[in-house]
Amino acid sequence: MDFWTARGEPGEVVDRLRDWLLDPPSGAAPGLVVETSGSTGAPKCVLLSREAVLASVRASAARLGASGPWVLALPATYVAGVQVLARSLVAGHTPTVHERDGWPDGEGWFVSLVPTQLTRMLSVPDDVAALRRAHTVLLGGGPIGGTLRARAAEAGVRVVATYGSAETAGGCVYDGLPLDGVAVALGESGRIRLAGPTLFTEYVGQPELTREVLVDGWFRTSDAGRIDDDGHLVVIGRVDDVIVTGGLNVPGPAVAERLRAHPDVTAAEVLGVPDPEWGNRVVAFVVGAPGLGDLRDWVAAAHPRAWAPHQLVRLDAIPLLANGKPDRQALLRAASEEVPR
Known part of the structure; x- marks a missing residue:
């Protein structure tokens, strides 16, 4: 070849x-x-x-x-x-x-x-x-x-x-x-x-x-x-960006876009992380100051409340690959290192 x-x-x-x-x-x-x-x-x-x-x-x-x-x-x-x-x-x-x-x-x-x-x-x-x-x-x-x-x-x-x-x-x-x-x-x-x-x-x-x-x-x-x-x-996003949580399908990209519209959020990504209770929990990775309750209410104001994140991981910056795309593996590691809150 x-x-x-x-x-x-x-x-x-x-x-x-x-x-x-x-x-x-x-x-x-x-x-x-x-x-x-x-x-x-x-x-x-x-x-x-x-x-x-x-x-x-x-x-x-x-x-x-x-x-x-x-x-x-x-x-x-x-x-x-x-x-x-x-x-x-x-x-x-x-x-x-x-x-x-x-x-x-x-x-x-x-x-x-x-x-x-x-x-x-x-x-x-x-x-x-x-x-x-x-x-x-x-x-x-x-x-x-x-x-x-x-x-x-x-x-x-x-x-x-x-x-x-x-x-x-x-x-x-x-x-x-x-x-x-x-x-x-x-x-x-x-x-x-x-x-x-x-x-x-x-x-x-x-x-x-x-x-x-x-x-x-x-x-x-x-x-x-x-x-x-x-x-x-x-x-809509990657097929695996649709997070099946508690029997519901949550489109991660739509939730992330809503989070980015929050006045106190400068960057955000959303992924599903395996969870013994939910099957997958919706995790928000956020650069900014809001707390989890504030972000859940913010998402619920525009989407079904079931789409609201279960876990918040605060970051100084979204980790990126060399081509500028979010580093999903690094995000998943960050989620696993924190106790859901």
Whole structure:
């Protein structure tokens, strides 16, 4: 099997990616391997063809209505970062590395962020001024609540929410609508299925898992969703984000979004943790001052009281993986180390 892996410093990945995309060797081009985040366990090695990456690049530009220079503000070794580099290179531009070079001076550039990054940047005037100059801020990699989008709009920042994964060569659904050539369907329990030219080839070294999730040209994701009245995909969260507690199904992402709207909460996540009484207890991981009773009442004011958290874990910051996503394993460890209160 001929492939190369996105590893190393951004400049190294850019050089290799440039050759692979723009000047491939004669014959069949090797595949590109990117690792998943490993947020729920061991990372998987996802094999992407050159055609899948280019299909994603072209479909993204068509949906945004423009192409141009991109700013890399994510790790270059995960699929979101690889796609930032690929889009910029295909458009004829060397990408800007934000950590090294800061924001570009001009207007009309593009950037991809995760919700945590945008939340923090909207509190920094210089970042807000820069993001206003961007053509588009793609926002993906986690739940995107209405509160965050409203803050961005109020600040004059154009945000497009994306949904996808390494297995789809990055975001393939923009603001709830699939990119050209991409198909969306819902399977059992609302499990999201995706098809189209951006799909991955296989998990390297895991043929059984590949056969489990790639079925008849469809990728069975680990996420649940619904189609709203306007035909947009609404991502509810991971299938295992639905917490079965006391015989009830509690959507963890919806509870977390409600907690983030509390005036004294700056960040929040919600997970289910095994519990001898409830089966799973709803645990709120919060950066902020409110007590458990206050948070339970806050959730119950907008949702059924049965959705209210059973346990509060206060944190100085939500632990994150290298790609900016919440570190679920670290959160679960934090919950197990505390006595429910």
